Amino acid sequence: MVEAFAVASGKGGTGKTTSTLALGLALAETYDVTVVDADTGMANLLFHAGLDDADVTLHDLLLGERDIPVADACYERFGLTVVPCGTDLAGFREADPTRLHDVIAELAADTDVLLLDSPAALDSAASVLPIVLADRVVLVTQPTDLALSVALKVQEYAMSYGTGVAGVLFTEVGPADAIERITPKAERYFEGPIIGAVPDDDAARAARRAGQPLLAYAPDSPAAAAYRDAAAAIDVDGGEVDALADRFRSAVIPDPVKPIDSNRL
Ligand SMILES: Nc1ncnc2c1ncn2[C@@H]1O[C@H](COP(=O)(O)OP(=O)(O)OP(=O)(O)O)[C@@H](O)[C@H]1O
Ligand SMILES: [Mg+2]
Numbered sequence: 001m002v003e004a005f006a007v008a009s010g011k012g013g014t015g016k017t018t019s020t021l022a023l024g025l026a027l028a029e030t031y032d033v034t035v036v037d038a039d040t041g042m043a044n045l046l047f048h049a050g051l052d053d054a055d056v057t058l059h060d061l062l063l064g065e066r067d068i069p070v071a072d073a074c075y076e077r078f079g080l081t082v083v084p085c086g087t088d089l090a091g092f093r094e095a096d097p098t099r100l101h102d103v104i105a106e107l108a109a110d111t112d113v114l115l116l117d118s119p120a121a122l123d124s125a126a127s128v129l130p131i132v133l134a135d136r137v138v139l140v141t142q143p144t145d146l147a148l149s150v151a152l153k154v155q156e157y158a159m160s161y162g163t164g165v166a167g168v169l170f171t172e173v174g175p176a177d178a179i180e181r182i183t184p185k186a187e188r189y190f191e192g193p194i195i196g197a198v199p200d201d202d203a204a205r206a207a208r209r210a211g212q213p214l215l216a217y218a219p220d221s222p223a224a225a226a227y228r229d230a231a232a233a234i235d236v237d238g239g240e241v242d243a244l245a246d247r248f249r250s251a252v253i254p255d256p257v258k259p260i261d262s263n264r265l
Contacts, residue, residue: 001238002108005166006038006134008118009141010154015171017045018204021139022116022224024080031112034074034081038100038116038130043085043093045117051084051210051246059091062099070106071163078216079109100208103132106125108244113236122157123256131158134190135239136166139190143170143182143197152189165192166234174200196230198223 017039024035025059026202031127037058046052056072083103086092108114115225116134119126119127131137141151155165168190173179179197186194198204203221207214 001237002112002114002244003136003238004104004108004114004116004221004244005142005234006116006118006130006135006158006163007066008131008137008154008158009120009139009147009259010122010150011141011147012042012120014140014147015198015204016120016140017117018208018214019138019169019198019227020045020115021048021078021080022198022215022227023138023231023234024027024115025078025213025215026228027113027115027234027236028079029156031236032081032110033079033113034083034107034111035115036104036107036117037085039119039122039178040085040095040097040126041119045082046084046087046095048208048213049075049076049082049084049213049246051082052081052211054084057091058085058103059088060086060124061096061103062095062097064096064099068105070103074107076214081107083107092126095126097124097129100126100129101133105244109241112238122154124255128157128183128256131163134158135244136164136192138166138186138195138234139168139192140144140171141168141186142172143177143179145182148182148186148189155190156212157192163179165190167192167195167230169195169230170197171205172200173197194231195233196226198226 065068116130118130201223207217
């Protein structure tokens with residue numbers, strides 16, 4: 001069995017990469033987990049996972065003319081299989097995003113849970129593909145009206161491609177945030193449950209600086225505890241490996257959506 005989740009928000013800096021690795025480490029207690037930096041234009045998972053010096057990355061796997069084995073971009077770290085992505089613009093320009101289908105199909109054959117750290121925008125084929133390919137999306141959002149509106153756009157887009165909603169995860173929740181006001185709103189508008197509220201926690205920033213996932217760096221921090229609870233609230237519902245691989249291979253290249261104009265939200 002395997003289930004692929006896109007960790008997405010439609011907005012930059014909401015904690016997608018932190019969340020991808022944190023949920024990954026928590027789910028790795030039970031499942032065989034592979035984490036992919038599918039943010040091919042603005043990759044940064046490698047910095048969170050101590051893989052800045054990775055020789056082979058997802059960019060290399062997406063090069064049309066070269067045939068690099070997928071295994072060469074897989075790194076065993078923190079109990080996970082991590083597929084980092086390179087950060088240079090040339091690598092992004094030369095990469096063929098449509099090859100992501102095949103790479104993910106191959107990874108899916110050998111894991112229980114795939115977590116795709118997804119781009120902040122929805123404005124190109126490369127940025128929407130992870131959401132289209134995933135079975136379900138984990139919507140990462142700060143508990144503000146603006147962030148919620150953008151996450152709703154992502155939900156709308158995901159559902160139009162048949163991708164379900166695994167849940168909504170509030171991140172960087174500060175004491176001044178009106179989480180009590182926002183939660184019922186989110187429950188009303190989102191298709192999935194609220195799986196957690198991760199507090200704003202210096203441990204998350206320190207983990208990023210140390211190049212380690214939060215759950216490895218500060219497992220006893222309040223944010224780490226919230227991530228473990230959130231992972232427990234996701235009921236992994238794996239489908240057949242072959243069905244998933246077939247779906248990936250046949251998925252149409254989606255139409256990107258127009259950039260979101262936040263003045264109109
Ligand atoms: N719960 C938290 N408390 C405090 N800081 C946090 C928390 N979660 C994430 N951060 C910090 O916020 C910054 C952005 O987090 P992260 O890189 O995970 O976001 P992102 O959505 O992946 O960003 P991008 O859109 O640039 O890819 C990082 O410096 C991270 O350490
Ligand atoms: Mg990120």
